[in-house]
Amino acid sequence: MIRHITPLRTRLVGLGARVQSKMVHHKVTIIGSGPAAHTAAIYLARAEMKPTLYEGMMANGIAAGGQLTTTTEIENFPGFPDALSGSELMERMRQQSAKFGTNIITETVSKVDLSSKPFKLWTEFNENSDPVTTDAIILATGASAKRMHLPGEETYWQRGISACAVCDGAVPIFRNKPLAVIGGGDSACEEAEFLTKYGSKVYILVRKDHFRASVIMQRRIEKNPNIIVLFNTVALEAKGDGKLLNVLRIKNVKTGVENDLEVNGLFYAIGHSPATGIVKGQVDEDETGYVQTVPGSSLTSVPGFFAAGDVQDSRYRQAVTSAGSGCIAALDAERYLTAQK
Structure with a gap:
């Protein structure tokens, strides 16, 4: 049976308090809630980059945790010889992110502006307020199977x-x-x-x-x-x-x-739809809508904006490859931010 990643009551506490009335700035922002997002968060948090992760609230019609929350049994993720549910795996990743200090916000990012630095973003709760600003963004919003x-x-x-x-x-x-x-x-x-x-x-x-x-x-x-x-x-x-x-x-x-x-x-096997709507027209994409990255990296056409996981991977689309690309994105973002000092 699929378990909730976090009790709803806990995750809704303070939502009203997070509606932005004053300018808020993050050093690095991760948008997403799957293996790529949480792996990036874990690496950045351990590097003392104080990442903020917007995990969304039913973003793209899927619960926080991404597509894995719809998978009842996972046998091919390293380190778990006994099968576990997708929601359990994502709960463990989320707990690990929080343990190392990631600021996890249960809101869906509805708009991003990459036209100037720092980047700006709005959530569904503060669309009419001042934007949140951030020095770097890792997009890890995934893709949905058609x-x-x-x-x-x-x-x-x-x-x-x-x-x-x-x-x-x-x-x-x-x-x-x-x-x-x-x-x-x-x-x-x-x-x-x-x-x-x-x-x-x-x-x-x-x-x-x-x-x-x-x-x-x-x-x-x-x-x-x-x-x-x-x-x-x-x-x-x-x-x-x-x-x-x-x-x-x-x-x-x-x-x-x-x-x-x-x-x-x-x-x-009729294709996937990458969740790239919030950056459409602001970053290079391929003909099917996936964010284009420099091979072997998470770098995109916009410096400071990185892509990881299924949002840029139209071929493999596995939890373990997404986690790997999240690691790459974190390391790329850390180098970028360090170079900006």
Whole structure:
């Protein structure tokens, strides 16, 4: 069962007092609440940089802690041989951030101004007041997996439906069971191939009559006897016994024929949406909206503004890689701030 990261009463105490009526300045501000944000906070706090972290309040529709709070079981984060829930992992990270002195504020940053130094930011509670100023910002707001919102999806989310095969594919409920992936690009092909390590067979549902994936990925799929491609096919409904998914209602868009596909796992591979709205147009992004960083660093096109985690990583999107990039961002920010003295 997913646990609340912090009791709601505790996290709401003092919200009114934090509505800014006077100018407040932070040395370094972290925006986000996932592994990248808290790793950056831990490193900066230990370096006595007195970081302030805005963890948000249901920012992007997700509880503080990010996407991991929707994951019921994590087995691939180093240091935890026994599986733990995503919310428990994030609670531990949050406690560690606070232990070393991070100022954690449960407000959602609604606006950022990177046009001059110091940077300015506003939260949903002080949009009409003086902005908070800060010498450096680490953006670690993550990305949200695109979902299809099928009938039955909410019932079976994390009970057979997932948006990350690498994260959840090895979960026992999928072992030696038929699985399905929705998507027609490289990600869908990669996830399907990965899932063949665990499932008895894997269906790929492609809306069109062809893949968007690269030729090399298509050839690998064709050669894999455990992958069945269903072209011109869409999902209509997720069904099960009320506890776990066991059937996917599908439709052939050319013939109009509907039927039930028996699967115990459904994985979306239809892309992610990075949470970059507050800096849109102020920093360089790639064609899909991810913040562009200098390879091997967290540096962006705006000096003093750093990006970490899934907000700049469209490829790996793992808790451990996000944590690693949070460390990089903290070290980059520390060097930047030290050089400004």
